[in-house]
Structures are given as C-alpha cells and as structure tokens.
Amino acid sequence: MQQNWMSRFSDNIRDYDGYAIGKLFKLLNDPATISLAGGLPSPDTFLKDDLQRISQRRLQEDADTIMQYTDISGEMDLIEAVIQFLKEDNINISKENIVITSSGQQGLDLTGRLFLNPADAVILDRPTFAGAIVAFQMQRPIFAGVEIEADGSDIEGFDKKIAELIRQNIPVKYIYVVPDFQNPTGISMSLEKREALLDLSYEYDIPIVEDSPYRSLRYHGDNLPAIFELDQNRKGDHVIGVYTFSKLFCPGMRVGFNIGPKAVIGKMANIKQGNTLNSPKYNQDMCAAFLQEMDWKTHLENCRSYYREKLAIFLNTMQDYFPEEMGVSWTKPQGGLFLWATVPEGIDTLELFYEAIKFKVAFVPGEVFYGENPAKNHMRINFSYPSKDQLTEAIKRLADCIKKYQI
Numbered sequence: 001m002q003q004n005w006m007s008r009f010s011d012n013i014r015d016y017d018g019y020a021i022g023k024l025f026k027l028l029n030d031p032a033t034i035s036l037a038g039g040l041p042s043p044d045t046f047l048k049d050d051l052q053r054i055s056q057r058r059l060q061e062d063a064d065t066i067m068q069y070t071d072i073s074g075e076m077d078l079i080e081a082v083i084q085f086l087k088e089d090n091i092n093i094s095k096e097n098i099v100i101t102s103s104g105q106q107g108l109d110l111t112g113r114l115f116l117n118p119a120d121a122v123i124l125d126r127p128t129f130a131g132a133i134v135a136f137q138m139q140r141p142i143f144a145g146v147e148i149e150a151d152g153s154d155i156e157g158f159d160k161k162i163a164e165l166i167r168q169n170i171p172v173k174y175i176y177v178v179p180d181f182q183n184p185t186g187i188s189m190s191l192e193k194r195e196a197l198l199d200l201s202y203e204y205d206i207p208i209v210e211d212s213p214y215r216s217l218r219y220h221g222d223n224l225p226a227i228f229e230l231d232q233n234r235k236g237d238h239v240i241g242v243y244t245f246s247k248l249f250c251p252g253m254r255v256g257f258n259i260g261p262k263a264v265i266g267k268m269a270n271i272k273q274g275n276t277l278n279s280p281k282y283n284q285d286m287c288a289a290f291l292q293e294m295d296w297k298t299h300l301e302n303c304r305s306y307y308r309e310k311l312a313i314f315l316n317t318m319q320d321y322f323p324e325e326m327g328v329s330w331t332k333p334q335g336g337l338f339l340w341a342t343v344p345e346g347i348d349t350l351e352l353f354y355e356a357i358k359f360k361v362a363f364v365p366g367e368v369f370y371g372e373n374p375a376k377n378h379m380r381i382n383f384s385y386p387s388k389d390q391l392t393e394a395i396k397r398l399a400d401c402i403k404k405y406q407i
C-alpha cells in the first residue's frame with residue numbers, strides 16, 4: 001500500500017518545495033556556460049598552502065580532540081579569536097555574546113526558529129537574500145517587504161509597514177537587513193539610515209538582525225560602522241549580528257557566528273543542541289588558525305584588490321555592451337560579490353534565464369529574492385567567480401541574448 005506522505009509532513013514543511021536557486025543551478029551543467037549566478041568566492045583567493053600546512057600539523061598534534069565531540073557554543077580558541085577580530089571593527093563583546101554556527105545559513109535558521117511563530121511578521125528589504133527567506137520561511141511568517149533604495153533600506157517605509165502591522169495586531173518579530181553590499185543588489189546602507197533604523201528599532205522595541213557576510217569586502221569608499229557598533233555606542237541591546245567565514249576565509253568550512261545579547265545567544269545555543277550539536281571541531285580550528293596564524297589582514301587586502309579589479313572590468317564592459325537605449329540599468333556596488341540589473345518591464349527574467357542558457361550564460365532571476373509579490377524584471381549578477389576573460393565574454397553573451405529577446 002502506498003503511503004500518503006504529504007499528509008504526514010509538518011505544516012511548516014509540507015508546502016516548501018526546495019530552494020529556488022538550487023533548482024536553477026541544476027540546469028547549469030554545461031561547462032561551456034559562463035555562470036554569473038552563484039555567490040562563490042574565487043578559488044584564486046583561497047589560502048590553500050596555509051590550510052594544508054596548518055591542517056597537517058594540527059592533525060599530527062591533536063587528532064584525538066579533533067575527532068571528538070566538542071562544545072555546542074563553539075571552540076574557545078575560535079571564540080577568543082573572533083572577539084579580537086570584532087574589536088578591530090569596534091565591536092566589543094564577551095564570550096556570552098557569541099555562538100559559533102555551521103555557517104551564516106545556520107545563523108539565519110537559528111534566528112528564525114528563536115523568534116518566529118507562524119504568521120508573525122519579519123520586516124525586510126525588497127529584494128533581500130533568498131537564503132534568509134528560505135531559512136525564515138520554515139516558521140511560516142509573514143514577509144513584510146519594502147523596496148530598497150539606492151542608499152539602503154527605506155526606513156520610513158519600514159516605519160509605515162510596522163505601524164500597519166501593529167494596527168492589524170500582527171506581531172513584528174524583527175527587522176532583517178544586510179547593510180553592507182547587500183545580496184542581491186550590492187547596495188549599502190548609509191550611516192544616516194543605520195542610525196535611523198536603530199531609532200526605529202528602539203521606538204517599537206523590535207530587534208534588528210544584521211547579516212554581515214560581505215562587510216570586509218569593500219573596494220571603494222570609507223567603511224561605515226556596523227549597526228551592532230552603533231547600538232553598543234548608544235548602550236542598546238537591539239542588534240543580533242549574523243556572520244560567516246564563507247567569504248572571509250572559505251565557504252567549505254561552513255563556520256560562522258552569531259553575536260547578540262546573552263539571553264538571545266544562550267537560547268540559540270539551546271536550539272543548536274537539537275540539530276547540529278557542535279559545529280565540526282576541525283573546521284572551527286582552521287577558522288581559528290585563519291584569524292591567529294594566516295595573516296588574515298593581508299589576505300583580505302588581497303581579496304579586495306582582486307575583486308576590485310573584476311568589478312571594474314565588469315562595470316566597464318557593461319557600459320560598452322548595454323547602451324542606454326537598451327533600457328537596462330544596474331547598481332554600482334562599492335563592495336561585495338553582486339550587482340543587480342534591471343531590464344525593461346515586460347521582460348520576465350525567469351523566461352530570460354532559459355534563453356540565456358541557450359546563449360551559454362547564466363544569472364539568477366530576481367524573483368527569488370522577494371518574500372512576497374516578486375518583481376519579475378531584475379537579475380542578480382555575480383562578478384567574483386568567473387575569470388576576467390569570462391566576465392567580458394559573459395556580458396557580451398547576455399547583451400546578445402537580451403537584444404534578441406527584445407526583438
């Protein structure tokens with residue numbers, strides 16, 4: 001007899017049909033296709049020799065503990081190294097304020113699980129990071145999105161949205177933002193808006209979740225303080241920081257950390273007991289070594305100059321191949337790994353994606369970056385992974401594809 005499995009699945013999961021980006025990536029198996037779709041750091045930046053050397057030494061010295069279970073909150077060496085790392089960014093925390101995670105994605109999952117009941121609201125940008133939408137979606141919240149602006153989140157729009165939700169008696173649990181070089185747009189939030197967002201958070205007593213994977217990857221302009229720092233300066237405790245080593249060191253380690261008030265972090269560690277227990281010790285040790293032995297400052301400087309050059313090539317080539325009359329516009333990020341292109345209304349970028357594959361180039365259709373009511377005429381473009389030659393060729397192919405599509 002056949003089981004009716006669907007009816008047995010939990011209400012939270014039954015309608016979840018998998019990560020939309022993941023499904024699109026499965027179509028990109030032709031090696032001739034240049035993918036501007038992923039969010040991968042370039043392997044050219046990986047510290048392979050350092051990793052090999054330190055890894056071998058640690059395995060020789062300490063295989064017994066590396067192969068063992070370890071603390072749920074994280075390895076003390078790594079926690080201490082992260083505390084020092086954050087000090088350089090004017091963030092001062094102690095060990096009760098940090099839980100090591102198995103990457104940024106788990107950091108987001110812990111956040112959703114900790115705060116959200118079904119039908120609670122999350123305030124976020126339109127568009128925003130698709131992985132956050134997926135992580136939070138597991139709790140079936142309402143996504144209350146407001147169009148992002150050139151200088152970051154629309155704080156007045158957030159204000160109106162929160163007031164509206166409160167009038168409807170819908171609990172607003174947190175505001176989710178990626179203030180530095182947002183995925184997918186590459187947009188950064190201005191200092192004024194960071195302060196205004198905090199004002200809003202205090203006014204309504206709603207926490208801010210500040211997701212910061214790209215903060216160290218600034219190629220132009222001055223660093224802006226993390227919202228976490230601004231909150232500390234104002235003696236607040238309204239910000240939860242979500243960080244990952246994925247873009248700092250390498251994504252293969254799957255190590256990150258969440259920071260925040262002791263009560264929040266303690267509960268996140270409790271939730272971790274129920275899923276991963278501890279994050280892998282070997283990976284945590286390698287991340288600690290990254291911060292303690294691998295000259296991370298020089299590494300990040302190298303990453304910045306490497307990606308700065310790719311971004312410049314990309315933007316210049318876009319200028320050449322997308323003349324104004326084509327009606328295509330795009331953001332000019334000061335850092336991160338992505339930019340956001342807008343094609344004329346009426347072009348559906350999911351359909352364009354399937355056409356683009358025929359032209360052997362790929363991007364991510366913008367619609368996956370919306371919690372609700374997706375806009376159809378955008379695309380996320382990654383410039384970190386393809387080689388410089390591939391970047392130029394990819395833009396030519398994309399321009400040809402759009403021209404053909406417009407006829």
Ligand SMILES: Cc1ncc(COP(=O)(O)O)c(C=O)c1O
Nearest residue numbers: 039103104105129178183244246
């Ligand atoms: C904004 C944002 N948050 C979180 C993550 C997840 O990071 P990780 O790969 O460490 O899970 C990413 C990854 O691309 C991201 O862009």
